[in-house]
Amino acid sequence: xxxxxxxxxxxxxxxxxxxxxxxxxxxxxxxxxxxxxxxxxxxxxxxxxxxxxxxxxxxxxxxxxxxxxxxxxxxxxxxxxxxxxxxxxxxxxxxxxxxxxxxxxxxxxxxxxxxxxxxxxxxxxxxxxxxxxxxxxxxxxxxxxxxxxxxxxxxxxxxxxxxxxxxxxxxxxxxxxxxxxxxxxxxxxxxxxxxxxxxxxxxxxxxxxxxxxxxxxxxxxxxxxxxxxxxxxxxxxxxxxxxxxxxxxxxxxxxxxxxxxxxxxxxxxxxxxxxxxxxxxxxxxxxxxxxxxxxxxxxxxxxxxxxxxxxxxxxxxxxxxxxxxxxxxxxxxxxxxxxxxxxxxxxxxxxxxxxxxxxxxxxxxxxxxxxxxxxxxxxxxxxxxxxxxxxxxxxxxxxxxxxxxxxxxxxxxxxxxxxxxxxxxxxxxxxxxxxxxxxxxxxxxxxxxxxxxxxx
Numbered sequence: 001x002x003x004x005x006x007x008x009x010x011x012x013x014x015x016x017x018x019x020x021x022x023x024x025x026x027x028x029x030x031x032x033x034x035x036x037x038x039x040x041x042x043x044x045x046x047x048x049x050x051x052x053x054x055x056x057x058x059x060x061x062x063x064x065x066x067x068x069x070x071x072x073x074x075x076x077x078x079x080x081x082x083x084x085x086x087x088x089x090x091x092x093x094x095x096x097x098x099x100x101x102x103x104x105x106x107x108x109x110x111x112x113x114x115x116x117x118x119x120x121x122x123x124x125x126x127x128x129x130x131x132x133x134x135x136x137x138x139x140x141x142x143x144x145x146x147x148x149x150x151x152x153x154x155x156x157x158x159x160x161x162x163x164x165x166x167x168x169x170x171x172x173x174x175x176x177x178x179x180x181x182x183x184x185x186x187x188x189x190x191x192x193x194x195x196x197x198x199x200x201x202x203x204x205x206x207x208x209x210x211x212x213x214x215x216x217x218x219x220x221x222x223x224x225x226x227x228x229x230x231x232x233x234x235x236x237x238x239x240x241x242x243x244x245x246x247x248x249x250x251x252x253x254x255x256x257x258x259x260x261x262x263x264x265x266x267x268x269x270x271x272x273x274x275x276x277x278x279x280x281x282x283x284x285x286x287x288x289x290x291x292x293x294x295x296x297x298x299x300x301x302x303x304x305x306x307x308x309x310x311x312x313x314x315x316x317x318x319x320x321x322x323x324x325x326x327x328x329x330x331x332x333x334x335x336x337x338x339x340x341x342x343x344x345x346x347x348x349x350x351x352x353x354x355x356x357x358x359x360x361x362x363x364x365x366x367x368x369x370x371x372x373x374x375x376x377x378x379x380x381x382x383x384x385x386x387x388x389x390x391x392x393x394x395x396x397x398x399x400x401x402x403x404x405x406x407x408x409x410x411x412x413x414x415x416x417x418x419x420x421x422x423x424x425x426x427x428x429x430x431x432x433x434x435x436x437x438x439x440x441x442x443x444x445x446x447x448x449x450x451x452x453x454x455x456x
Contacts, residue, residue, distance in 0.1 A: 006207035008052035008064040009192070010096055012071040012200060015050040022046030024104040030106075030113040055205060062195070064203070069396055073197055080196040084140075084204075093137040095194050095202045100137050107134075124163065128176045132183040144188050155180050218425040227422070229271030229283040230432040232317040234292065236285050239269040251349060254388050274433060281424075283431060295428055305368050313364040316423050316430055321364060328357040340392055347392045348401060355385040355409050365414045371417045378413045382406035 011019045022043040029039030055067040061074040084092060093100045107130050114123070135144065135151075144151065159180070160173030193205040231240045246262030249255070268286040273281050281294040305313065314321040331353035338346055358377045367373055386402045422433040 006055035006205060008055065008066070008071075009204040009206050010202070011050050011052075011066075012064060012203070013066070014069050015052070018046045018050035019099055020104070022050065023106055027106055027109055030109050042432045055207070064205075064287075071200075073195070073200065073203070073354065077198040077200070078195060079198055080194075082194040082196075084192040084194050091138055092192060094391055096137075096204045098330045103133065103137075112326075116339065124172070124176055125179065128159070129183055130230070132180050135184060136188060136419045144184065149421055151184070152181065159268065200420065227433050228434040229274055229276050229285065229292075230434050231269040231271065231285070232313070232432045233430050234428070235290065236269045236271065237319050237323070239265055239286070240320075241302050243269060244323060248327070250380045251334070271433075292431070294424065294428070294431070298426045298428060299424055303423040303425070305421040305423060312367050313421065313432075314361075317364075317432060321361060324364075327353055328361065331357060335388060338392065342393070347389055348398070348405075351385045351389045352405055354388065355405060356380055356412065359409045359413050360416070364417045368417060371414060374413050374417055375410055378409050379406070382409055 018145070022045075024043075025039045026043035029036040029043075029085045049067050052064060052066055056063040056065065061072050062078070064071045064073065084095070107288070110126070155177040156174070159177045160170035163173035163176065164170050190206045190208060193207060195205060196204040197203060229236070231237055243262045243265030246258045246265065250257075250259035250262060268290075272284040272286075272288050274284070281299065283292040283294070284290070285292065303316075305316075331350050335347070335350045335354065338350065358381050362377050362381070363374050366377075382402075382405065385405065389398055389402060422435075424431040425432065
């Protein structure tokens with residue numbers, strides 16, 4: 001995607017060499033007072049060749065176009081995108097000081113070395129342009145427009161007086177004031193985007209519509225930190241159900257390979273990460289080998305269950321409830337089918353399935369936020385599980401195992417209830433994103449998903 005009217009202000013690669021060489025030639029000419037005209041002309045030509053020509057946003061990065069070369073910035077290297085026009089203390093000199101410093105140095109040497117008395121008109125004209133440029137560099141852009149009336153009055157009053165002091169007609173001062181205003185309006189009418197990168201430092205980009213470009217860059221490269229997709233629907237749910245079948249089959253048939261493969265599929269069904277690329281939300285499963293892509297037009301609604309009064313997981317994802325209900329039914333059947341006084345290991349596994357499956361079902365059936373209620377119910381289920389275990393086997397050695405089982409069940413329910421849940425309603429079905437990250441990261445993730453919904 002080509003961004004109309006945008007261009008890189010910060011020179012990179014060959015452009016940086018041209019800038020340094022151009023300013024060096026002009027400074028050398030002024031200091032040595034040898035071939036000033038030629039050196040200044042060559043320096044200006046190099047600066048003109050070094051300028052940026054355009055910006056292009058691709059799926060994997062930002063491309064900065066110069067005259068005969070391009071510089072690519074991968075999205076992975078972009079750490080931050082800011083709109084300078086909206087930052088109250090954003091002075092462009094802070095972000096572009098390497099090149100602006102050369103301008104300041106050239107101005108100081110020009111004031112000292114240039115024969116101003118022989119060309120006072122040229123001196124005034126260049127001086128006014130420099131002052132406008134320094135105002136643009138050292139004063140926040142919002143402040144320039146906020147105090148534009150004061151700046152205008154100051155220029156109208158001061159420049160005619162200044163022109164008279166150097167022996168020129170005050171009318172010339174009015175003309176120079178117009179020149180000043182033209183340059184300051186030209187430089188500040190654009191939006192300036194500050195792109196902080198890992199590999200190439202800070203890059204300044206000029207753009208007619210900075211809000212649109214900065215939002216575009218932010219959305220295209222955004223990774224939803226601290227957020228991962230859940231296996232509550234779609235292909236991941238099928239993988240999870242298949243893994244449960246293998247694990248239960250291993251318990252029934254005592255095939256350890258089924259047990260191992262089942263747990264591998266369980267891990268594969270869990271979401272690995274979520275990120276946004278090119279206006280597409282990508283959910284990665286199966287150790288990153290199974291990406292599910294949701295385009296902006298596919299997402300119909302975004303719900304944050306934790307903010308709903310009746311945010312119940314089973315209402316949105318009944319499939320996972322059916323899967324856990326199947327596990328509970330099998331575990332109860334298995335428990336009652338086992339005879340008494342077998343080795344304790346036969347009963348512990350079955351009771352563990354009963355406790356965990358019923359606790360998770362209760363946790364997903366009760367609205368989020370009612371943590372204390374869920375913990376009390378889980379404690380009651382754990383006590384019931386201990387009673388079931390005691391009925392089948394009166395081994396005292398099982399008491400520590402029962403306590404550990406209860407603690408794990410309580411921790412699992414607490415962990416489920418304290419996570420944030422984002423439900424995506426799409427044309428392909430519903431998807432669930434979970435996060436136990438700090439709330440600011442969750443808010444950022446929700447904002448990123450909402451940005452995908454906006455058609456620019």
